[in-house]
Amino acid sequence: MSFSKTLAWALLLVALLEAFRQAHAVSYDDLIGGIPDSEDEPQLIGWQGEKHRAQEDGLHSLHSPNDTSGEPWIQVISWKPRAAIYHNFLSDREAKHIVNVAKSYMQRSQVVSKEGISEIRTSYGTFIRRNFDPVIAAVEERVSLWSQLPVSHQEDLQVLRYGPTNKYGAHLDGEERVATVLIYLVEPDEGGETAFVNSQWMHKELGQQVAASGLSKCAQGHVTVKPKRGDALIFYDLKPDFKTLDPNGRHTGCPVIKGVKWNAVKWIHGKPYDPESYETAKASYAPPRPDPGDCGDYHKQCKKWADGGECKKNPGYMQGGSGQLGTCRLACGACEVCEKGDEECTSRNRQRGGFLDLTPEQLAAELKGL
Incomplete structure (x- = not known):
C-alpha cells in the first residue's frame, strides 16, 4: 500500500474516533457527573x-x-x-x-x-x-x-x-x-x-x-x-x-x-x-429494567403460560435465576405484590429471587467513599 493511501486510512481512523467521542460526550457527561477539564486529565x-x-x-x-x-x-x-x-x-x-x-x-x-x-x-x-x-x-x-x-x-x-x-x-x-x-x-x-x-x-x-x-x-x-x-x-x-x-x-x-x-x-x-x-x-441504549424487588409480569402471555405449567417447565425464564430476572414472577407466585414504600416487602422479593439485598448504607460502606 502506498504512503498516501496509508496516511488516508490513518486520518480516517482518527476522524472516526473523534466522531465517536463527540457523539457520546454530552450524555456521558450527564451520567458520570462531569469530567475533569482536559488540562487536568x-x-x-x-x-x-x-x-x-x-x-x-x-x-x-x-x-x-x-x-x-x-x-x-x-x-x-x-x-x-x-x-x-x-x-x-x-x-x-x-x-x-x-x-x-x-x-x-x-x-x-x-x-x-x-x-x-x-x-x-x-x-x-x-x-x-x-x-x-x-x-x-x-x-x-x-x-x-x-x-x-x-x-x-x-x-x-x-x-x-x-x-x-x-x-x-x-x-x-x-x-x-x-x-x-x-x-x-x-x-x-x-x-x-x-x-x-x-x-x-x-x-x-x-x-x-x-x-x-x-x-x-x-x-x-x-x-x-x-x-x-x-x-x-x-x-x-x-x-x-x-x-x-x-x-x-x-x-x-x-x-x-x-x-x-x-x-x-x-x-x-x-x-x-x-x-x-x-x-x-x-x-440504541438499553431501556429501563424492572427492579427485582418489584413483583410483576412482563409479558402479556404470562398467565396463559403459568396455567400451562411453564413455571415448572421453564423456571429460569418464568421465575428467574441463573442470571435471569424472571418474566412472569407474579403469575408463578414467585414474589409478593408490595405496597409503595414497603421496603421490607421488596427486600423479601429480592432475597427470594437470590438477588443481593443491601441497604444504601451497607452499599456505601462497601464502596469506601466511591
Missing part, C-alpha cells in the same frame, strides 16, 4: 518498554493509593502468560457508575436443594449488555483500543462481587476466548488477588516488590495482581496462534480475607460474538 503515555521501572522513577507502583488524577500507564508484568496492567484505566466516577448499574441485579450463584436455594456463601454477579449506556459504551471502546479487537468481539460486561471467603478456583477461561480484561472496581482490605498458578514474572524485581507488599497464601509464589480500584488487567487465554489454549493463563481469584471485592470482566473472542444481539444493541 493526563494523556496516556503508552507502553513502558522492556525495562523494569521502580516506584522512584516517578511512576505509580503496582499498589499505589488510588488517585483518579494519577497518570494512566501500561505495564507488562509477564510473558508467561502474556499479561499487562493498565493503571488508572477507569476514573472513580466510571467505577461507581458500573456498580450503580449492576447493584440491583447482582444475583447469587444458586445451589439448589429440596428446601430451595442453599445458604452456602457464594459470589454475586450480573451481566450488563453491550452499548448499555454512554458510559458502558465508552469503557467498551477503551477495551477495544487497548486489546486491538473490535467491540463486536466482546461478550457482555460481567460484574462480580466477592465477600469474605468467596473465591474463584484455578481455571482457564477458554470457550474460544482470545483475551480477558479484568477491571477492578472496589478493592478488598485483604486477599482477593488474581494469581496465575503456572507463571513467570517478566522481571524478578517486580515479583520481589509485589511479594514485599504482602500477599495472601493463595497468591504467594505466582505472578499476582493485587486489586486496585480503577486498574485493569489484560491477559491472553490463547497462544499467539489464536488456536491453542495457553496453560500459563490458568488463574485463580484468591479468597477475599477481609472486606469486599467488586470487579468487572470483559471476555474477548477472535471473531464477532453473538453478532445478532450486538446489532440489536448498537441500535
Whole structure:
C-alpha cells in the first residue's frame, strides 16, 4: 500500500474516533457527573518498554493509593502468560457508575436443594449488555483500543462481587476466548488477588516488590495482581496462534480475607460474538429494567403460560435465576405484590429471587467513599 493511501486510512481512523467521542460526550457527561477539564486529565503515555521501572522513577507502583488524577500507564508484568496492567484505566466516577448499574441485579450463584436455594456463601454477579449506556459504551471502546479487537468481539460486561471467603478456583477461561480484561472496581482490605498458578514474572524485581507488599497464601509464589480500584488487567487465554489454549493463563481469584471485592470482566473472542444481539444493541441504549424487588409480569402471555405449567417447565425464564430476572414472577407466585414504600416487602422479593439485598448504607460502606 502506498504512503498516501496509508496516511488516508490513518486520518480516517482518527476522524472516526473523534466522531465517536463527540457523539457520546454530552450524555456521558450527564451520567458520570462531569469530567475533569482536559488540562487536568493526563494523556496516556503508552507502553513502558522492556525495562523494569521502580516506584522512584516517578511512576505509580503496582499498589499505589488510588488517585483518579494519577497518570494512566501500561505495564507488562509477564510473558508467561502474556499479561499487562493498565493503571488508572477507569476514573472513580466510571467505577461507581458500573456498580450503580449492576447493584440491583447482582444475583447469587444458586445451589439448589429440596428446601430451595442453599445458604452456602457464594459470589454475586450480573451481566450488563453491550452499548448499555454512554458510559458502558465508552469503557467498551477503551477495551477495544487497548486489546486491538473490535467491540463486536466482546461478550457482555460481567460484574462480580466477592465477600469474605468467596473465591474463584484455578481455571482457564477458554470457550474460544482470545483475551480477558479484568477491571477492578472496589478493592478488598485483604486477599482477593488474581494469581496465575503456572507463571513467570517478566522481571524478578517486580515479583520481589509485589511479594514485599504482602500477599495472601493463595497468591504467594505466582505472578499476582493485587486489586486496585480503577486498574485493569489484560491477559491472553490463547497462544499467539489464536488456536491453542495457553496453560500459563490458568488463574485463580484468591479468597477475599477481609472486606469486599467488586470487579468487572470483559471476555474477548477472535471473531464477532453473538453478532445478532450486538446489532440489536448498537441500535440504541438499553431501556429501563424492572427492579427485582418489584413483583410483576412482563409479558402479556404470562398467565396463559403459568396455567400451562411453564413455571415448572421453564423456571429460569418464568421465575428467574441463573442470571435471569424472571418474566412472569407474579403469575408463578414467585414474589409478593408490595405496597409503595414497603421496603421490607421488596427486600423479601429480592432475597427470594437470590438477588443481593443491601441497604444504601451497607452499599456505601462497601464502596469506601466511591
